[in-house]
Amino acid sequence: MICNQQVVGSSPSKGSIIIEMRFPSNKRKARYINKQLYLVHAVIPIDRVKNANMVKEWLGVDTAFKVQREGTYWFCELVEEPEWENI
Numbered sequence: 001m002i003c004n005q006q007v008v009g010s011s012p013s014k015g016s017i018i019i020e021m022r023f024p025s026n027k028r029k030a031r032y033i034n035k036q037l038y039l040v041h042a043v044i045p046i047d048r049v050k051n052a053n054m055v056k057e058w059l060g061v062d063t064a065f066k067v068q069r070e071g072t073y074w075f076c077e078l079v080e081e082p083e084w085e086n087i
Contacts, residue, residue: 021042021043021044022041022042022059023040023041023042028040028041030079031074031076033065033074033076036078036079037078037079037081038063038076038077038078038079039076039077039079040074040075040076041059041060041061041075041076041077042055042059042061042073042074042075043072043073043074043075044072044073044075045071045072045073046066046071046072046073047071049073052064052066052073055073055075056075059075060077061075061076061077062076062077062078063075063076063077063078064076
């Protein structure tokens with residue numbers, strides 16, 4: 001995991017830690033989001049992202065989720081379910 005750590009926050013006296021994470025290809029986490037399976041490529045604070053579409057293109061992912069409760073964007077790749085045929 002590649003981490004960049006900064007101390008920022010609305011209250012300088014308290015200071016909150018915001019972590020920007022990009023995961024290597026062999027350690028990406030799989031998460032079910034809206035009943036679909038996704039591989040999480042990166043988690044980046046909302047205030048650090050100026051253009052989510054450019055970040056999606058740079059990371060090579062197809063979906064970006066804005067997680068308001070955490071104050072982050074999750075950049076994810078949809079895992080396609082295989083089509084099955086009964087024999």
